[in-house]
Amino acid sequence: MVYYFTSEVVQPPVTLFMGVDQYENEDLIRWGWPEDVWFHVDKYSSAHVYLRLHLGQTIDDIPSAVLEDAAQLVKANSIEGSKMNDVDVVYTMWSNLKKTQGMEIGEVGFHRDKDVRKIHVTKRINTIINRLNKTKRSEQVNLRAEREQRDKNEREDKKKLLKEQKEKEKAEEKRRKEEAEMRSYNSLFNTSNMTSNTENSGYDSDDFM
Numbered sequence: 001m002v003y004y005f006t007s008e009v010v011q012p013p014v015t016l017f018m019g020v021d022q023y024e025n026e027d028l029i030r031w032g033w034p035e036d037v038w039f040h041v042d043k044y045s046s047a048h049v050y051l052r053l054h055l056g057q058t059i060d061d062i063p064s065a066v067l068e069d070a071a072q073l074v075k076a077n078s079i080e081g082s083k084m085n086d087v088d089v090v091y092t093m094w095s096n097l098k099k100t101q102g103m104e105i106g107e108v109g110f111h112r113d114k115d116v117r118k119i120h121v122t123k124r125i126n127t128i129i130n131r132l133n134k135t136k137r138s139e140q141v142n143l144r145a146e147r148e149q150r151d152k153n154e155r156e157d158k159k160k161l162l163k164e165q166k167e168k169e170k171a172e173e174k175r176r177k178e179e180a181e182m183r184s185y186n187s188l189f190n191t192s193n194m195t196s197n198t199e200n201s202g203y204d205s206d207d208f209m
Helices: 022-031 064-076 126-133 143-188
Strands: 002-007 014-019 036-041 049-052 087-093 117-121 137-139
Touching (some): 002 064, 002 126, 014 022, 022 143, 064 087, 064 117
Antiparallel strands (some): 002 137, 036 049
């Protein structure tokens, strides 16, 4: 089961989501998308909140208002963090999450610490939490199947783009060849390259008599 929240601080709205428990969090860690940004309260247990970026977006493109919504949602869903002021929320791309043998369910590390960002949350802002909770919905999803379908679509899109590129290159090569042939053909009939009998000075038909 996954919880979904709609953040309408930007247009079009964006969706924040999180697993309902540590086992769903584990599945999200395993079957997340490369486009997902992961949020978690630093140094304390909390929900794992995700934001899925659009194609072409980067972690630096996330609006500050969306970051605040995600950070508030993470803090509110932390047993310890929800009771504290001045906590940090870390966030990074899903691809930077590292799961090693021996880690507990829902526990993660990072491949590159330098790719982890941090946002400070001074206190809980109830207006943000209440607004997000009004949009809350739950859905039973097969995270593995969704990820596999996503990868399949990506492979098909790449094949399509490659095919289109090859067809474009083939058409361009044909155009260049036709232009070269036309230039060669035209040069044969260029009057500057042609001669006539009258232009051959010194030529006398009587020379053959």
